[in-house]
Amino acid sequence: MLSSQRKQLILEILAREKQVLSRELSQRFAISEDSIRRDLRELAAEGLLQRVHGGALTVSAAIAPFQVRKSVQIPSKKIIAQKAITLIQPGYIVIVDGGTTSEELIKLLPKDLAFTVVTHSPTIAVGLIDFPLVDVIVIGGQLYKHSVVTTGAAMIESIRRINADLFFMGVTGVHKRAGFTTGHYEEACVKKALSERAAETVVMASPEKINSASAFAIGDLNMASTLLIDGSLDEDMSRLLESMQITVL
Structure with a gap:
């Protein structure tokens, strides 16, 4: 052969x-x-x-350039974003990751919802300017242009000062063996650090990310309390998440 x-x-x-x-x-x-x-x-x-x-x-298709990813799976990202909004309660402190699904989330926020957003994404911060009831805290660092988020060791001290209710985390891969992954080492470290400062980590994953993996591990699947998806999971993945008591919406 x-x-x-x-x-x-x-x-x-x-x-x-x-x-x-x-x-x-x-x-x-x-x-x-x-x-x-x-x-x-x-x-x-x-x-x-x-x-x-x-x-x-399986390699993740979610590692394409940011502008390309903005046009991928838009209906699914809107559905996932709408589910995410239902988890936010007035007065919550919510860490919002960068990424195209997070952009859809802030577009759909009700104007009368008062809460605090902590983000390391300049795009997310700017997108919240017209929400008068949303306080915004921006965590600075070196800009990673692929995902339009800040990274770097200098961020860790700021992250340690946060006690959040929710962290909406974006990933490029969700795999039963590899766990949650992304395509950049420092971005993976920042996501892990942010997850450790939230009472609950909610992972938002459009269909192309399920059963795929990228080069750098964020953590095992059990670091999440909730997985937001559009569609259904295969039987093996569903059974595994259920055994870990991870809610799938």
């Missing part, structure tokens, strides 16, 4: 099973694990999968 044919079959298996293991592929194709690892490296270099220890996972 040609290498190109084998790699196509690997992608088909990955699409069907959501993960592949090097050892199992080696046995299936009767070739060495070194050859399989080379195939996986080449597919990863093309952006077609995410390599992990022992194999590979």
